[in-house]
Every structure is written in structure tokens, then in C-alpha cells.
Amino acid sequence: MIRTKKMVKTRLSGPKHSLKKLINELHAMKLIHLIDYRGEEFETGNSFSEAEEISEKLIKLRAMISRFKLNLNPRIIKDLKVCEQRFSQIFSSYHSLTAEISSLNERKKELEAKKGSIEPITSLQLSPEYFSGYESLTVFKGTVKKQIPEQKISETTKDFELFSSNFEGKNVIALFVPTEQKEKIQSLISEYGFSELHFEEETNLKELDSELFSIEKQLSSLNSKLDSLKEKEGQFLIDYEFNLEKETEKLEAPLKFAVTENAFIIEGWIPKKEAKEMQEKLNKLTEDKIFIETFEEKGAPTALENPSMVKPFEFFMNLYSLPKYAEIDPTFLVFITFPLFFGFMLGDVGYGIVTLIAFLVLRKKIKGEAKLLINSLIVASLATILFGFIFGEAFGFEFVEHPILNRVHDLDLMLLISIVVGLIHITLGFLVGFYNVMIQHDFKEAVFEKGSWLVIEAGGLLVISEMLLSMTSFGNILGGILILAGIVMLFKGEGVQGLVELPSLLSNTLSYARLFAVGLASVQLALIINAFATDFFQQGGIMIGAAVLILLLGHFVNILLGLLGPFLHSLRLHYVEFFGKFYKGGGKRFIPFGTEKNNA
Amino acid sequence: MVELELGLIAIGAGIALAGSAYAAAIAEKEIGTAAVGAMAEKEELFGKGLILTVIPETIVIFGLVVAIMILGLADKIPVTG
Numbered sequence: 001m002i003r004t005k006k007m008v009k010t011r012l013s014g015p016k017h018s019l020k021k022l023i024n025e026l027h028a029m030k031l032i033h034l035i036d037y038r039g040e041e042f043e044t045g046n047s048f049s050e051a052e053e054i055s056e057k058l059i060k061l062r063a064m065i066s067r068f069k070l071n072l073n074p075r076i077i078k079d080l081k082v083c084e085q086r087f088s089q090i091f092s093s094y095h096s097l098t099a100e101i102s103s104l105n106e107r108k109k110e111l112e113a114k115k116g117s118i119e120p121i122t123s124l125q126l127s128p129e130y131f132s133g134y135e136s137l138t139v140f141k142g143t144v145k146k147q148i149p150e151q152k153i154s155e156t157t158k159d160f161e162l163f164s165s166n167f168e169g170k171n172v173i174a175l176f177v178p179t180e181q182k183e184k185i186q187s188l189i190s191e192y193g194f195s196e197l198h199f200e201e202e203t204n205l206k207e208l209d210s211e212l213f214s215i216e217k218q219l220s221s222l223n224s225k226l227d228s229l230k231e232k233e234g235q236f237l238i239d240y241e242f243n244l245e246k247e248t249e250k251l252e253a254p255l256k257f258a259v260t261e262n263a264f265i266i267e268g269w270i271p272k273k274e275a276k277e278m279q280e281k282l283n284k285l286t287e288d289k290i291f292i293e294t295f296e297e298k299g300a301p302t303a304l305e306n307p308s309m310v311k312p313f314e315f316f317m318n319l320y321s322l323p324k325y326a327e328i329d330p331t332f333l334v335f336i337t338f339p340l341f342f343g344f345m346l347g348d349v350g351y352g353i354v355t356l357i358a359f360l361v362l363r364k365k366i367k368g369e370a371k372l373l374i375n376s377l378i379v380a381s382l383a384t385i386l387f388g389f390i391f392g393e394a395f396g397f398e399f400v401e402h403p404i405l406n407r408v409h410d411l412d413l414m415l416l417i418s419i420v421v422g423l424i425h426i427t428l429g430f431l432v433g434f435y436n437v438m439i440q441h442d443f444k445e446a447v448f449e450k451g452s453w454l455v456i457e458a459g460g461l462l463v464i465s466e467m468l469l470s471m472t473s474f475g476n477i478l479g480g481i482l483i484l485a486g487i488v489m490l491f492k493g494e495g496v497q498g499l500v501e502l503p504s505l506l507s508n509t510l511s512y513a514r515l516f517a518v519g520l521a522s523v524q525l526a527l528i529i530n531a532f533a534t535d536f537f538q539q540g541g542i543m544i545g546a547a548v549l550i551l552l553l554g555h556f557v558n559i560l561l562g563l564l565g566p567f568l569h570s571l572r573l574h575y576v577e578f579f580g581k582f583y584k585g586g587g588k589r590f591i592p593f594g595t596e597k598n599n600a
Numbered sequence: 601m602v603e604l605e606l607g608l609i610a611i612g613a614g615i616a617l618a619g620s621a622y623a624a625a626i627a628e629k630e631i632g633t634a635a636v637g638a639m640a641e642k643e644e645l646f647g648k649g650l651i652l653t654v655i656p657e658t659i660v661i662f663g664l665v666v667a668i669m670i671l672g673l674a675d676k677i678p679v680t681g
Contacts, residue, residue, distance in 0.1 A: 576654065
């Protein structure tokens with residue numbers, strides 16, 4: 001619980017012909033975290049020959065899945081061989097359908113372009129044959145941005161005929177001029193933003209429309225065929241892709257191994273507990289053809305191991321950084337203090353119950369990593385209810401006349417409690433740090449690196465208590481000596497860097513004042529909401545409705561703020577003040593071969 | 601004139617809190633921008649970014665402690681007439 005799962009390194013070597021069987025077994029066991037071979041003595045292996053065929057299939061599958069926009073949960077398929085026939089049938093019908101659809105779409109675009117150029121011209125009410133077959137006449141047909149005044153044209157030539165109309169907000173013209181004036185007219189009309197419309201004279205608008213209509217009909221029938229294919233085979237495609245992907249994982253595994261002409265070497269990490277069982281199983285499977293060694297080594301990956309109650313709080317470790325293998329896993333400590341801090345800040349029976357219900361409902365709907373977060377917040381909500389009883393508060397109302405602690409009035413006491421809690425938490429951090437250094441290095445280093453802080457802390461406490469209470473005459477002197485001794489030890493342990501961090505002891509402790517400050521802000525807001533609503537209630541009549549609205553809206557907003565504030569501040573106290581005392585982090589995650597990457 | 605003295609104490613406490621909150625806001629703005637930028641490059645940095653961003657928050661807490669100490673002065677005003 002406090003330590004990460006114990007790992008041992010294992011090395012499997014044997015003849016190549018048993019490799020495939022071995023990989024299948026390792027994949028099914030989901031126990032070994034494979035290490036890529038990076039040495040120079042051997043070559044790395046090649047993926048098995050089937051890998052290529054499967055990745056081709058995967059490309060086809062993924063194309064279909066993305067076109068169908070499938071979003072289903074995959075299931076395990078036992079026998080992949082049976083699926084091959086079905087898959088190739090699906091793909092061939094998919095392929096022919098999509099090919100037909102795209103060729104129809106192309107034809108449709110072509111027709112629409114034609115229609116787009118011929119339609120404006122028909123609005124001129126001129127027969128198509130008028131536009132061609134002249135010897136001495138040139139026709140400009142197209143659209144202009146501004147109307148061309150006839151007198152402008154007559155400045156160039158008197159012999160002209162201009163037809164114009166309006167089609168969907170565009171000015172359409174057909175201008176007939178003598179061919180010898182062609183260039184001059186061309187430059188004139190280009191000033192008016194002329195753009196030519198091309199079309200073939202024999203095109204018939206009616207024919208176009210009827211062809212478009214039939215294409216539309218064919219397209220919709222093809223699309224409905226595609227839809228029914230999706231309905232029928234969608235789940236199969238998802239399943240098949242999922243299982244093939246696993247298959248490739250196996251087929252490509254040799255890329256991580258060292259191989260010679262006839263033998264292979266696999267290296268990886270396995271949990272120490274399961275090492276023996278795995279060894280026996282593999283020996284039996286390969287009839288003792290492979291050689292298995294296990295040994296301890298540095299650099300093992302991290303697998304957190306916590307009871308199910310504590311497990312949700314692993315979320316905070318994932319968010320921050322996983323502990324290194326040899327480090328202490330602080331999840332359990334976070335499990336104890338995070339809900340307490342959260343509850344102390346929010347501390348309201350009503351808010352606690354509302355958030356508890358909200359999270360219990362949410363828990364059913366959410367999957368994956370976020371579920372851990374919700375579960376940890378459920379524990380935090382329970383703590384909120386507990387502190388609500390201690391403070392005697394529900395939705396800001398004091399429902400107990402003399403609660404154990406009144407956080408609105410006992411400000412000084414609340415501040416004192418916060419600081420004392422901070423001191424305890426920080427001391428706990430140093431103690432964990434002490435243990436951490438001790439198991440990683442030795443006792444002496446732990447004393448200088450972390451013990452020094454404890455000595456300084458003790459000295460500081462002595463001086464402060466002497467100043468406040470003046471019980472003895474030597475408290476100041478003793479405290480001063482302790483602080484000095486601690487500073488010397490710290491300098492020996494951590495050098496100048498340690499000395500620079502000295503003031504942080506004070507600032508970190510004061511930082512715990514937020515424990516009561518955040519709560520005070522929350523409860524004051526609740527009081528304001530309640531006072532406001534009470535005013536409206538007293539006015540009676542319709543105002544009662546307004547009062548209810550204020551209560552609902554106000555407390556809703558305050559609960560949202562009350563979740564965000566205490567969550568972030570509690571998290572911060574752990575990450576900055578607490579973890580700063582001992583935590584290194586940066587561990588590699590233990591991902592056993594055979595577990596899906598997105599589930600890890 | 602007890603009221604004036606009380607008022608001055610309240611204003612003093614207010615300034616202590618407002619000043620420290622403003623300072624923390626400036627500091628967090630700068631760090632937050634950089635942290636979001638870093639996160640866009642590498643999403644795993646969320647935890648580290650969050651920590652760095654909230655470090656200046658302690659400034660407000662100091663302001664709050666000072667404000668409470670100033671408010672404590674109110675008890676020391678002798679009640680005259």
C-alpha cells in the first residue's frame with residue numbers, strides 16, 4: 001500500500017520456433033511489461049509475416065469505421081479465422097456501393113455546373129440557337145456587376161442589340177455586336193465586371209433536370225443500402241478491428257526482442273508475486289525449451305497497489321506524476337488528508353448532501369479516469385457532512401445553537417487550528433521524506449537532508465511558545481540552539497539550495513491558513529444569500545417566489561464555487577506544501593503486454 | 601469618535617487584502633499563460649502547471665492574515681462615550 005508493487009526483471013530466452021506460442025501466452029497472461037532491446041550485440045527481431053496482411057485489413061476497417069462514424073464498445077472474438085469471409089464480403093459490398101456513390105456524385109456536380117451556367121441565360125427568354133452561327137456578329141453572354149448603360153455602347157458602335165435580365169440578384173446580359181468592334185466592346189464591358197457564361201448550345205434544361213432527379217433517386221437508394229450495411233455489420237466491424245489490433249500487437253512484439261539466427265531473448269518486468277507462477281506456466285507450455293531468469297534491478301516501472309477504498313485517490317498521483325519505483329506511494333496519506341481538508345473548507349451538512357447525491361448520480365454515467373475523481377469526491381462529500389455537524393451548519397444556517405466550533409465567530413481559533421494542522425501535515429511530510437531518503441540512501445543522509453528540517457521546526461516552535469507563554473527562561477536559548485544546529489545540518493545535507501528554502505518553512509505553514517479562509521468565504525456567501533432571501537420572504541406575496549428563486553440560484557452557485565475552491569486548495573496543499581517535502585515522482589507506468597493501451 | 605477609528609481599521613484591512621490579491625493575480629496571470637502554453641505542447645504537464653500556477657496564491661493568504669491582525673486592533677480601541 002505504502003510502497004509500489006514489487007517488481008523483478010525477467011529474461012526469457014529460447015529457440016525461435018517456440019516464440020509464437022510464447023508470445024500468445026504472455027499476451028494472454030497480461031503480466032509482463034516488455035522492455036525494448038537497445039543493445040548492440042544482437043539484432044532486433046522482425047514482425048511475423050502475417051502482420052502486413054493484417055495491417056492492410058486494419059486500414060480498410062478503419063476507413064469503413066470512420067465513414068460510418070461508429071462509436072460502439074468492442075467485444076472479444078474467439079475465432080478470427082471465421083471472420084475473414086464475412087469481412088471480405090462486407091468490404092466488397094461497401095467498396096462497390098461507395099464507388100458507385102462517388103461516380104454518381106461526380107456526374108451530379110458536372111450537371112449542376114452546366115445548369116448553373118445555362119439557367120441565367122434562359123432568363124433572357126432567348127432561344128439557345130440565337131447564340132451561335134454568325135459570321136459578322138459576336139455575342140457576349142454572361143453576368144455583369146453593374147448594368148451597362150446603352151449610350152456607353154453606342155459611343156463605340158451604333159449597331160448593337162442588348163438583352164438583359166435579372167436572375168437571382170445577378171445581372172445577366174447578352175450583347176450582340178459586329179465582330180470588328182469585338183475588342184473595344186470587350187474592354188468596355190470588362191469595366192462593368194463582365195464574366196462570361198459558357199454552355200453548349202444543344203443543352204436542354206429539362207433534360208438536365210430529369211437526369212439530376214434520377215441521380216438523386218439513385219443516390220438516396222445507395223445511401224440507404226450503405227446505412228443498412230452499417231446497422232447490420234457495425235458491431236462486427238468494431239469487434240473485428242479491436243481483435244485484429246490485438247493480433248498486430250502480438251505479431252509486432254518481436255520488434256522489441258533481441259534475436260539471433262535461431263534464438264530469441266525477451267526482457268521485461270513482472271510483479272514479484274507472480275514471477276514463480278509465470279515461470280512454471282511457461283516451462284510447461286514450452287516443455288522446458290526456454291530458459292527463464294529473474295533478478296532484481298534498478299529502474300523498474302511503477303504499479304500502484306492500494307485497497308479499493310483508497311484506489312480513487314490514485315487519480316491525484318496520475319495527475320501529478322507517478323512515484324518512482326523505490327519511492328513511497330503517498331496515495332494512502334492523500335486518502336486520509338484530502339477529504340479532511342476538503343470537508344473542513346466546505347463544512348456544511350446541506351452542501352455535503354447535495355454534492356454527495358450529485359456525485360452518486362454522476363458516478364453511474366462516467367467511465368474511465370474521471371470515475372476515480374468522482375469516487376474520491378464522494379469521500380470528500382462525506383467529510384463535508386461530518387464537518388457540517390461540527391460547525392452546526394446547513395446551507396449557511398446555524399442549526400445548532402452552540403456548535404463544537406463556530407467558524408463565523410471563532411476566527412482566531414479557526415486560524416490557530418489551520419496553522420496547527422499545517423504544522424502536523426508538514427511534519428508528516430518531512431517524516432515521509434526521512435523514510436524515503438533512508439530506504440533509498442542511508443540513515444545518515446536522511447538525518448541531514450530531512451531530519452534537519454524537523455530540528456529547525458522544533459526549535460522554531462520552542463521560540464514561539466516561549467514568546468507567547470514565557471513558561472521558562474531558557475526556552476529561547478534552547479530554541480535558538482536547535483535552529484542553528486538544524487541550519488548547519490541542512491547546509492551539510494542539501495547545501496546552499498537548502499538554505500535558500502529556509503523561509504519556505506514559514507510561508508508553507510502560513511499557507512494552511514487557507515483551510516479556514518476558503519471556508520469563511522463560502523459560509524459568508526451563504527449567509528448573504530440567506531439574508532437576502534429572508535428580506536424578500538418578509539415582504540410576502542409574489543416576493544416569496546423571488547425569495548425561493550434567490551435561494552435556489554444562490555446556493556447552486558455557491559455549491560459550484562464551494563466544489564472548485566476547496567478542491568483546488570486542498571489539492572494545492574498536497575501538491576505544493578506536502579509533496580514538496582518528500583516527493584520526487586517521474587516513475588514509468590507499468591503497462592503489461594496484452595492490456596489495451598487506452599485502458600492502461 | 602470611535603466610528604472613524606473603526607472605519608480606518610476596516611479600510612486598512614481592506615487595503616491589505618486587496619493589495620495582496622492584486623499582486624497574486626498579476627503573478628498568476630503570467631504563470632498561468634506559460635503553463636497553458638506548455639500544456640498545449642505536452643498534456644502531461646497539467647499537474648506541474650497547476651502547481652506552479654497556484655504558488656502565488658500564498659500571497660493572498662499572507663494578506664488575509666495581516667488583515668485579520670489589523671482587525672484585531674479594533675478590540676484595543678478604548679470605548680469613549
